[in-house]
Amino acid sequence: MEWKLLATVFASVFIAEMADxxxxxxxxxxxxxxxxRWTVFLGAAAALVLTSAIGVAAGAVLSEVINPRIMSLLAxxxxxxxxxxxxxxxxHGGA
Known part of the structure; x- marks a missing residue:
C-alpha cells in the first residue's frame, strides 16, 4: 500500500468535507x-463511500481518454x- 498517497488522499478529502x-x-x-446516531452515521458513511467510488471509477475511465496532467490542469x-x-x-455584495 502506498502510505504517502493514502495519507494525502485522506487529508485532502477530510479537509474538503469538513464543515461543508x-x-x-x-x-x-x-x-x-x-x-x-448509528443509522445517521452509517447512512452518511455509505453515501461518502459510494460518491468516492464513483469518483475513482470516473477518474479511471477519464484517465484512459484524457492525459492525467490535462485532468489536473482542468481541475x-x-x-x-x-x-x-x-x-x-x-x-460585489452577492454573498
Missing part, C-alpha cells in the same frame, strides 16, 4: 433525539475559476 453542506446536513439529522483551473467567482460575489 454534507456535514451540516448530517449534523442536523443527528441532532434529532428521535433518530439513531486546478476549475478551482481557480470557482474561487474567483466566490471572491467576485463577496466583493
Amino acid at each position: 453542506k454534507t456535514q451540516l446536513v448530517t449534523m442536523l439529522f443527528a441532532a434529532d433525539r428521535d433518530v439513531s 486546478g483551473s476549475g478551482f481557480i475559476v470557482i474561487g474567483a467567482w466566490v471572491l467576485w460575489q463577496a466583493i
Whole structure:
C-alpha cells in the first residue's frame, strides 16, 4: 500500500468535507433525539463511500481518454475559476 498517497488522499478529502453542506446536513439529522446516531452515521458513511467510488471509477475511465496532467490542469483551473467567482460575489455584495 502506498502510505504517502493514502495519507494525502485522506487529508485532502477530510479537509474538503469538513464543515461543508454534507456535514451540516448530517449534523442536523443527528441532532434529532428521535433518530439513531448509528443509522445517521452509517447512512452518511455509505453515501461518502459510494460518491468516492464513483469518483475513482470516473477518474479511471477519464484517465484512459484524457492525459492525467490535462485532468489536473482542468481541475486546478476549475478551482481557480470557482474561487474567483466566490471572491467576485463577496466583493460585489452577492454573498
